[in-house]
Amino acid sequence: MDGPGALRVVPLTLGWVELPITVSLHGDTTGRRLREPVPAVLVETKQGWVLLDTGPNPALFADAPLYRRFHGRDPDIRSTLPGTGDPLLEELARAGLGLSDIVAVGISHLHWDHAGGIRHFAATGAPVYLQRAELEYGLSAQPGPEANGMFRIDYDDPAIDWHLAGGDTTIAPGVSAVSSAGHTPGHQSFVVDIAEEAGGGGFVFACDAADLTDNIENEVPVGGFIGCSPEDTVGSIRRLKALAADKGYRVVPGHDPVAWVALTAELSARWP
Numbered sequence: 001m002d003g004p005g006a007l008r009v010v011p012l013t014l015g016w017v018e019l020p021i022t023v024s025l026h027g028d029t030t031g032r033r034l035r036e037p038v039p040a041v042l043v044e045t046k047q048g049w050v051l052l053d054t055g056p057n058p059a060l061f062a063d064a065p066l067y068r069r070f071h072g073r074d075p076d077i078r079s080t081l082p083g084t085g086d087p088l089l090e091e092l093a094r095a096g097l098g099l100s101d102i103v104a105v106g107i108s109h110l111h112w113d114h115a116g117g118i119r120h121f122a123a124t125g126a127p128v129y130l131q132r133a134e135l136e137y138g139l140s141a142q143p144g145p146e147a148n149g150m151f152r153i154d155y156d157d158p159a160i161d162w163h164l165a166g167g168d169t170t171i172a173p174g175v176s177a178v179s180s181a182g183h184t185p186g187h188q189s190f191v192v193d194i195a196e197e198a199g200g201g202g203f204v205f206a207c208d209a210a211d212l213t214d215n216i217e218n219e220v221p222v223g224g225f226i227g228c229s230p231e232d233t234v235g236s237i238r239r240l241k242a243l244a245a246d247k248g249y250r251v252v253p254g255h256d257p258v259a260w261v262a263l264t265a266e267l268s269a270r271w272p
């Protein structure tokens with residue numbers, strides 16, 4: 001327990017969304033559809049487990065009128081949960097953990113597929129790290145946020161211990177958040193530095209600043225953006241690439257089915 005940095009990274013898959021690829025790649029004209037994972041990341045730090053993003057809220061799937069309201073808006077986008085229960089609780093249990101093991105939560109942005117599990121931490125009291133600009137947008141006048149995929153029931157709870165940042169910030173030893181606005185007004189990505197005694201290296205988790213490998217390698221704007229032009233989203237992609245290059249890390253895209261499945265296999269072999 002000597003050097004700085006995190007000890008272990010465990011990728012979680014909390015759902016799947018089948019959608020037109022234009023949702024991820026702005027301007028794509030191929031008409032292709034893609035089945036994208038809904039990821040979250042557990043990081044073991046020297047202060048305990050940190051959870052990055054929280055997946056969907058299953059109550060909004062289980063209840064038919066709520067499903068129609070929240071997920072029936074765009075028939076082109078079909079979302080499914082991995083099991084019958086709460087995806088976050090199920091995946092934590094598979095990792096041998098419970099809610100009380102999570103000492104801090106980082107939220108990339110308030111879209112339903114990232115913010116749907118925040119409610120659990122209103123009860124445990126774990127601090128929840130988010131950009132102030134993101135919460136301000138999320139609590140702004142409707143229908144803006146809800147029409148843009150942010151469901152106020154997921155995050156409008158006075159019991160949440162928000163830690164709101166106005167830029168880059170440290171969440172725990174080896175885990176930091178970096179501002180990458182564009183996809184949403186206060187989107188943030190995460191940098192994880194692995195301690196030398198755990199093998200070293202690290203990752204830049206782009207989250208939805210770059211859904212797919214194509215967004216990163218070919219600097220294709222993401223398909224979803226709020227309050228900016230699609231081209232503006234490339235600024236955040238370039239920032240994350242520069243950060244990763246500087247540290248010798250890779251940028252992990254937020255919803256890439258190939259990269260995510262490969263990373264999950266790689267890390268479960270590295271930390272069985």
Ligand SMILES: [Zn+2]
Pocket residue numbers: 109111183208
């Ligand atoms: Zn998103």
